[in-house]
Ligand SMILES: Nc1ncnc2c1ncn2[C@@H]1O[C@H](COP(=O)(O)OP(=O)(O)OP(=O)(O)O)[C@@H](O)[C@H]1O
């Protein structure tokens with residue numbers, strides 16, 4: 637039998653994460669009915685790291701995020717967040733542990749205004765934490781996305797796609813997460829806005845408190861900011877490495893970078 641501490645040390649070294657891994661998936665498999673979509677997924681996100689999860693349509697990226705955020709229960713494997721098992725917790729329980737997500741399609745409340753959507757992000761918090769969110773964190777959100785401050789009274793559904801994406805990120809940040817999971821935040825944005833979005837993500841991680849798990853089909857954009865990368869195909873991790881290692885892989889060049 638392998639000594640688990642040796643295994644943990646080996647995989648931390650591989651990801652560049654420190655001993656204090658924020659998130660660790662070990663052999664996670666998820667099914668829809670009898671159809672197995674995730675096959676034995678293992679991955680690690682370190683404190684303050686940006687980890688990108690790349691893969692083409694149908695690879696299982698959203699399924700992985702839903703498994704992480706408690707919308708789907710894995711059939712086997714372990715999900716550890718700061719060393720505690722969270723597999724099988726309901727979505728609200730996962731948020732309380734410190735994992736917030738920006739879902740595919742944003743899922744804002746369109747008829748509510750910007751401020752009300754941001755407030756919804758704080759509903760999972762205790763009274764004390766909510767106070768912190770409504771002061772310091774709200775200020776951080778407004779300084780990351782100045783347009784949200786200017787538009788606090790505007791209905792979400794009348795915002796542009798890029799503004800809605802910023803609002804969805806702001807709402808997730810209001811839950812005071814330690815890990816922010818984002819499902820294709822660049823989808824539908826202009827190249828200029830994609831670059832701006834990536835800059836903001838880098839800034840969030842750079843502050844050191846929030847780790848990011850970034851699901852993207854836009855490999856080029858994600859590789860620019862990621863510390864570590866996993867490539868998912870048909871529900872399996874087929875490649876992982878530092879952004880530089882993955883960028884230099886001929887398979888990735890051909891399949892994702894058009895070169
Ligand atoms: N609710 C569901 N019931 C059954 N099968 C599903 C369900 N949701 C997704 N799938 C299947 O699971 C597989 C993975 O889907 P998933 O949405 O996780 O892929 P993805 O990598 O996020 O793709 P995309 O880049 O298109 O968003 C696909 O084959 C999909 O058809």
Ligand SMILES: [Mg+2]
Nearest residue numbers: 697698699740
């Ligand atoms: Mg998806």
